[in-house]
Amino acid sequence: MKSSEDTLRQLDESPLSSFHFKTVLTSGMGFFTDAYDLFIIGVVSTIxxxxxxxxxxxxxxxSSTALLSAALGAIVFGRVADRFGRKxxxxxxxxxxxxxxxxxxxxxxxFWLLFFRFILGLGIGGDYPVSATLMSEYSNRYDRGKLITLVFSTQxxxxIFGPLLTVLMLISGVNLDLTWRILLGVGAIPALATFWLRRVSRSRMAT
Structure with a gap:
């Protein structure tokens, strides 16, 4: 079993490899998800x-509920992480x-939609710093700036994905009531995929 110091040293000095690009994908999916879920509500509100x-x-x-609760989520998850550890x-x-x-x-x-958007925002607020620090910790010191920039660009x-998906659904003749529900529900897919990818990455880093 590697010590945390050995692992961090190895990551800092390792050459650019497929591992780093997988981490870009893992971190980038977090930013993709956060951006999609925050801004798709503009399209949904119109519908x-x-x-x-x-x-x-x-x-x-x-339009504002998830943004406000995201700020609260960052504070709450940050305090919990400080007390019990980020893991x-x-x-x-x-x-x-x-x-x-x-x-x-x-x-x-x-009214229920407002409540659930509040819950969504808490998760976004907690995930945003995690996605930001994940790439920073796992990248080597030579390519850290470029990789972090690449991760942020996924926002x-x-x-872009939200409006494109909306246009495709409307062109396909999907019912409006079903359209907005799909647009909001789709946000769970990259979130769960990112959760799985990060768990896999952690288990591999520990061995």
């Missing part, structure tokens, strides 16, 4: 204005995120 006939105030609340919370923020996404897709009305992909 819900026609489906549920929600007010301008409700649209504003839907204690590692990955669980993604479970909260995925649960919030799935529950949002099943929301029966705007743009998350922003």
């Amino acid at each position: 819900l204005k026609n489906v549920w006939h929600i007010s301008t105030l409700q649209i504003s609340l839907l 204690f919370v590692y990955g669980y923020e993604l479970i909260v995120l995925a649960a919030g996404a799935i529950a949002s897709a099943l929301a029966p009305n705007v 743009a992909l998350g922003l």
Whole structure:
């Protein structure tokens, strides 16, 4: 079993390899998920204005709830990590995120949707620093800047994917009520995939 010091030294001095690109994928999927889940609500709110006939105030609340709870989630998960260690919370923020996404897709009305978006935001707030530090810790010192920049760029992909998926569904003639539910529920897929990838990466690093 390697000590943590030996592992960190090996990571810092290792040449660029497929491991680093797998870590870029793992970290980048976190940023992709966070960006997608935060900003897809803009598209969904437009659809819900026609489906549920929600007010301008409700649209504003839907757009801001996850952003506000993300700030709270960063504080809460950060405090828990400081007290019990980052490994204690590692990955669980993604479970909260995925649960919030799935529950949002099943929301029966705007009030439940606001609540589930709040839960989603907590997970996003907890995941954002994890995704940021994961690449920093696992990259070597020579390529760290480039790899971190590559990871952050995946946020743009998350922003683009939402509108593209919406257009494809509308062109396909999918019912509007089903469309917004799929758009919100899809956010759980990369979150759960990232959770699995990070668990696999951790188990390999420990051996």
